[in-house]
Amino acid sequence: MYSNATRVHMDPGPGALIRLREARIDPTKTNALIITHCHPDHYNDAEVLIEAMTHGCKKKRGILAASESVLNGHEGLGPAISKYHASKPLDVRVLKPEMPLKIDNLQLIPTKTFHSDPTGVGMRIKSDDGIISMTGDTSLKEEVYKEHKDAFILVLSVTRPLQSRIPYHLSTEDAASLIEMVKPKLAVLTHFGVKFIASNPDVQANWVEKQSGVRTISAWDGMTICLKSSEYTVQKCISRDFADPRKFPTDLDDIIA
């Protein structure tokens, strides 16, 4: 996520570094690395990204904010970051619901989740241009709705398609209920399991949109959303010259064409 000059990277799962390269985003300019909970689809590339953020661990810079489980370990989960890497950022914080974090002009408010990592969080991000709220990995509870009220854009971790709900995750039906209650301007479904992908993510999103009356899209790799003065646009992130290291790095303006 970018806001003017502030760059926040959330949940660097497997392949995060290579995806940044593909999108021509320079990881050495990251200001904050956020890790919502201790499952590898969310933390796998964390140490690599810390190395980038701290310029090869040579410069004390950036913020690392992560769940208790990721930083210190919790009930057999984690820690997911070595003491060495956790000592390199300028500031390290444990994310807890209702303990906000200010990064330049962004306010990050961790939100409650109900997931198999009990120390996990979602994230509500307040910027001058509107609120983007992310459910994080969670099952559906009334408290989750309260956490994301008034979001302009709601991003939901939806793992399962229609008629195949599993514990600790949102299904397509759950997504529709939550979106109907929150009533954002745009809902984005992401974090798809294999069954969700096999059930056609666009079909799932259309079902949710019909049920909730809110524009709903299923995310794709490289999707870019621009939020400016409470207006949003959805674009495809252009991947160019991926294989040519001489053309890297570049600037944000270059990828939002």
Ligand SMILES: [Zn+2]
């Ligand atoms: Zn998880």
Ligand SMILES: [Zn+2]
């Ligand atoms: Zn996950």
